[in-house]
Amino acid sequence: MRETMAVEAILKGTVIDHVPTGQGLNILSLIQKRDPQAQITVGLNLPSKGNGKKDIIKVEGWLFSQHDAGEMALYAPTATVNVIDNYAVVKKFKIELPDQFVGLFACPNSNCISHTEPVASRFSVSQTHNAEANTHKVRLQCHFCERTFSDSLFK
Amino acid sequence: MPNPLYQKDIVSIRDLNQTELELIIQLASIIKAQPVSPYLSNKVIASCFFEASTRTRLSFETAVQRLQGSLIGFSDSANTSTQKGETLTDSINMISSYADAIIMRHPKEGAARLAAEVATVPVINGGDGANQHPSQTLLDLFSIAECQGRLTDLKVAFVGDLKYGRTVHSLAQALSLFNPTFYFIAPEALKMPSYLEQDLAEKGISYQYLSSLEEGVEQVDILYMTRVQKERFDPTEYMHIASKYILTKAMLKGAKPNMRVLHPLPRVDEIHPDVDSSEHAYYFQQAENGVYARQALLALVMNEHIKELDNA
Ligand SMILES: [Zn+2]
Numbered sequence: 001m002r003e004t005m006a007v008e009a010i011l012k013g014t015v016i017d018h019v020p021t022g023q024g025l026n027i028l029s030l031i032q033k034r035d036p037q038a039q040i041t042v043g044l045n046l047p048s049k050g051n052g053k054k055d056i057i058k059v060e061g062w063l064f065s066q067h068d069a070g071e072m073a074l075y076a077p078t079a080t081v082n083v084i085d086n087y088a089v090v091k092k093f094k095i096e097l098p099d100q101f102v103g104l105f106a107c108p109n110s111n112c113i114s115h116t117e118p119v120a121s122r123f124s125v126s127q128t129h130n131a132e133a134n135t136h137k138v139r140l141q142c143h144f145c146e147r148t149f150s151d152s153l154f155k
Numbered sequence: 156m157p158n159p160l161y162q163k164d165i166v167s168i169r170d171l172n173q174t175e176l177e178l179i180i181q182l183a184s185i186i187k188a189q190p191v192s193p194y195l196s197n198k199v200i201a202s203c204f205f206e207a208s209t210r211t212r213l214s215f216e217t218a219v220q221r222l223q224g225s226l227i228g229f230s231d232s233a234n235t236s237t238q239k240g241e242t243l244t245d246s247i248n249m250i251s252s253y254a255d256a257i258i259m260r261h262p263k264e265g266a267a268r269l270a271a272e273v274a275t276v277p278v279i280n281g282g283d284g285a286n287q288h289p290s291q292t293l294l295d296l297f298s299i300a301e302c303q304g305r306l307t308d309l310k311v312a313f314v315g316d317l318k319y320g321r322t323v324h325s326l327a328q329a330l331s332l333f334n335p336t337f338y339f340i341a342p343e344a345l346k347m348p349s350y351l352e353q354d355l356a357e358k359g360i361s362y363q364y365l366s367s368l369e370e371g372v373e374q375v376d377i378l379y380m381t382r383v384q385k386e387r388f389d390p391t392e393y394m395h396i397a398s399k400y401i402l403t404k405a406m407l408k409g410a411k412p413n414m415r416v417l418h419p420l421p422r423v424d425e426i427h428p429d430v431d432s433s434e435h436a437y438y439f440q441q442a443e444n445g446v447y448a449r450q451a452l453l454a455l456v457m458n459e460h461i462k463e464l465d466n467a
Contacts, residue, residue: 111262111263111264111285113243113283114269119269142265144264144266146265146286148350
């Protein structure tokens, strides 16, 4: 019951639900990077269905697009996004990895030109799914230095 | 015949498709066989070496001169405004207003990609840090095509430092377009990076690791040797490892007649000098091919039509 209220007690904005615990603050900092003035409420280690726990983030006034949410996919691949207008959920979708991350993470390669020039970092995203092992691998390749990194380096 | 490389940036070997690679190789062999039109006359080529690399620079500059282009530029960044803190973006902006093309080398990875996005003229990467060095790969491909008569369906062994060796990475990627079979012969610590193995697997390229150099010699058409750098190991470990990856003439006994040994040079001790007199040695011809490959590349980037290709 409390959860429902937490989601709906917002006039207009976005609620990111089912964020894996421990990732709430990372998501928060990504949102702040995009809009330093954003009004944000963060809930950490809230009870989730069953025995699990989750983080929740509410952003007032900002109606997230699929693209906005994609930028959070590395941290919260299982999250759902609820876009709320006039206290009602007007749109609900799963976070999905975008094809590219622009300006979000610094390249882990310290000798990459992107660190010393006036350019936004840029990574192309690829995913491989191994059905047998049921593992899901995300790789990011820097547009500039062409190095490929596993997503764990960015989390 | 329309030329798909006209005004194209040459940043990474991965930017070139099979047709484009074949075109460069075809023109390189024409250039090697006979004098060609002065394809860079009336062209100013900037040779910008933000990091010294005498071999690569001389090879490129010779290629420009042989095609009668004019050169401007610098051979290291010590006395340039970069040294005073100017960004690469600003330097390239300025240089691209002077020159018709920019050949550049830079110590940072991704520098050529960035320059290509900033410049209004084609940028040719002469090496960006540990990343790409496409003209090296072009001369490797040209040499392979020349000594085997083809690029398709070849068995190629890579020996030595497969982890850090960017010539190996680029050549493996380029050859992947020609249905090769790869053999990797390397110390455990210097195996191919896993993302490249994954790339090959995704493209359906067959590859395997061999435990000894001898085993590779007997199976392959091309033996591509690289240097195992001393710095990466402690001295005794290095002695042990390096000795396993040194090619001697005696090891070539079981090789196929068409087998050729390549090496990006300079070598230290990974190919014994007694191999030099073997019919299998091809690394000196390979080094000579550098200028032809770069001439072909420059001619194609700077000219929409190449007469010699129309007649070929
Ligand atoms: Zn990078």
